[in-house]
Amino acid sequence: MIRMELAKMNLIPVFLTTEDLEVYYEGFSNKVLWPICHYRLSYAVFEKSYWLAYQKVNQYFCNIVLKQNITSKDELRVHDYQLMLLPQLLRQQRSDLTIGYFQHIPFPADEIFRFIPWRNELLKGLLGADLIAFHTYHNAPNFLNSCLNILGLSPKNNNVRCRDRCVQVEVFPMGIDFDKFEALSCSEVVLAKAEVLKDQYQNRKLILSIDRLDYSKGILERLSAYESLLQQYPELRNKVVLYMLVVPSRDNVTQYKLLRGEIDRMIGHINAVYGSDDWTPITYLYNSLPVEDLSALYIAADICLVTSLRDGMNLVCKDYIASKAQDYNGVLILSEFAGAAKELSETIQINPNAIEDIMQAMHLAIYMPKLERQQRMRSKLFFARLHEVKREQEASASRKMQGATLQKLIDKFQQA
Numbered sequence: 199m200i201r202m203e204l205a206k207m208n209l210i211p212v213f214l215t216t217e218d219l220e221v222y223y224e225g226f227s228n229k230v231l232w233p234i235c236h237y238r239l240s241y242a243v244f245e246k247s248y249w250l251a252y253q254k255v256n257q258y259f260c261n262i263v264l265k266q267n268i269t270s271k272d273e274l275r276v277h278d279y280q281l282m283l284l285p286q287l288l289r290q291q292r293s294d295l296t297i298g299y300f301q302h303i304p305f306p307a308d309e310i311f312r313f314i315p316w317r318n319e320l321l322k323g324l325l326g327a328d329l330i331a332f333h334t335y336h337n338a339p340n341f342l343n344s345c346l347n348i349l350g351l352s353p354k355n356n357n358v359r360c361r362d363r364c365v366q367v368e369v370f371p372m373g374i375d376f377d378k379f380e381a382l383s384c385s386e387v388v389l390a391k392a393e394v395l396k397d398q399y400q401n402r403k404l405i406l407s408i409d410r411l412d413y414s415k416g417i418l419e420r421l422s423a424y425e426s427l428l429q430q431y432p433e434l435r436n437k438v439v440l441y442m443l444v445v446p447s448r449d450n451v452t453q454y455k456l457l458r459g460e461i462d463r464m465i466g467h468i469n470a471v472y473g474s475d476d477w478t479p480i481t482y483l484y485n486s487l488p489v490e491d492l493s494a495l496y497i498a499a500d501i502c503l504v505t506s507l508r509d510g511m512n513l514v515c516k517d518y519i520a521s522k523a524q525d526y527n528g529v530l531i532l533s534e535f536a537g538a539a540k541e542l543s544e545t546i547q548i549n550p551n552a553i554e555d556i557m558q559a560m561h562l563a564i565y566m567p568k569l570e571r572q573q574r575m576r577s578k579l580f581f582a583r584l585h586e587v588k589r590e591q592e593a594s595a596s597r598k599m600q601g602a603t604l605q606k607l608i609d610k611f612q613q614a
């Protein structure tokens with residue numbers, strides 16, 4: 199049944215057992231690779247059984263891919279850290295294939311990647327691809343340094359030579375479906391929902407955050423900063439609301455369970471200590487919402503607060519910008535450790551480890567004059583459009599075209 203429904207969308211499922219999910223997905227992917235790539239060494243659990251499952255499931259994906267009727271004209275694209283071994287597994291069976299690999303999360307410094315007992319195998323797995331790509335610039339040298347210092351392969355001009363093949367390492371910052379969010383922000387249904395939200399909060403300043411429940415998103419740091427804001431500027435009490443939408447994620451993994459408990463505790467504390475009969479400082483939703491509701495939140499929010507401690511890109515901030523394409527009326531506070539910060543220079547950027555900085559950024563955003571808000575948002579809109587996901591798809595359809603397409607867009611920007 200599932201198989202048939204997915205076939206209608208040209209999709210083929212890869213079914214995993216409960217045990218595979220536990221050791222491959224929750225285990226190796228999210229207790230080894232995720233913490234290492236997000237610089238949380240102490241959260242990594244180097245279990246041999248996780249590694250065995252990771253190899254097994256990557257092989258399983260490989261078998262299913264190769265059962266399809268693939269010709270050497272097809273281009274295979276492997277996405278993300280759950281499938282680092284897949285490029286080489288495919289290459290071993292089919293040397294004629296063109297394979298791309300895109301990593302959505304950061305690639306850490308070689309001294310960090312080195313911690314993984316199976317780092318050589320992982321790097322060799324990736325090097326089965328013809329093209330390895332990351333969101334932002336610093337990931338590429340991190341990967342190339344790992345090839346050099348762990349495998350002893352000297353890179354030359356972003357290329358790594360593996361026997362008779364040359365692997366190219368590139369940077370493609372990913373965007374969103376900009377038009378979709380812009381269109382939603384004009385839809386009557388969404389605008390009505392946004393009005394309901396504004397009424398509900400009686401025109402208090404609405405600070406919005408949306409993320410999966412993840413320790414990489416700096417959720418506790420955000421809460422500490424918000425508490426400091428209410429402490430240091432008591433005149434803001436009853437005038438602001440922090441609306442936190444936290445999307446459930448990996449809830450069987452220990453560190454995620456602990457984080458959830460701590461979030462609940464901090465929110466309970468802030469609401470109990472600072473709240474009053476007619477004002478709750480934090481609205482907290484632990485849920486996944488339909489896209490119309492997300493869009494209404496973006497429209498209603500005066501400020502969007504992104505506090506990632508590490509983030510490959512962060513698309514929430516781009517969704518927010520696209521949702522402001524009509525009136526430019528919003529302020530984005532963005533962590534300097536989110537990949538998006540490299541493109542969005544007109545944001546208020548913060549180091550999320552500096553609680554005082556987040557607090558001052560919120561204060562600045564709350565009192566920012568309308569003209570300045572709009573000027574900053576206009577320039578951000580340009581960059582969010584520049585890397586729209588549709589353009590990226592067209593651009594990466596041919597590797598050769600990529601450089602030229604991107605250059606053309608950059609030239610256009612420079613002329614503007």
Ligand SMILES: Nc1ncnc2c1ncn2[C@@H]1O[C@H](COP(=O)(O)OP(=O)(O)O[C@H]2O[C@H](CO)[C@@H](O)[C@H](O)[C@H]2O)[C@@H](O)[C@H]1O
Nearest residue numbers: 302303372410445486487488489509510511512513514517
């Ligand atoms: N309830 C809901 N329903 C529908 N959509 C929802 C939703 N809640 C959130 N979303 C959407 O999901 C996306 C989440 O992407 P993010 O980049 O913010 O984080 P994530 O860590 O999941 O992504 C990983 O992949 C992305 C993309 O490569 C990288 O930016 C990031 O660094 C990396 O960790 C956003 O576009 C958001 O609008």
Ligand SMILES: O=P(O)(O)OC[C@H](O)CO
Nearest residue numbers: 228278302303410447448
């Ligand atoms: O929810 P997960 O575990 O599939 O991970 C989502 C992230 O987009 C991974 O990059």
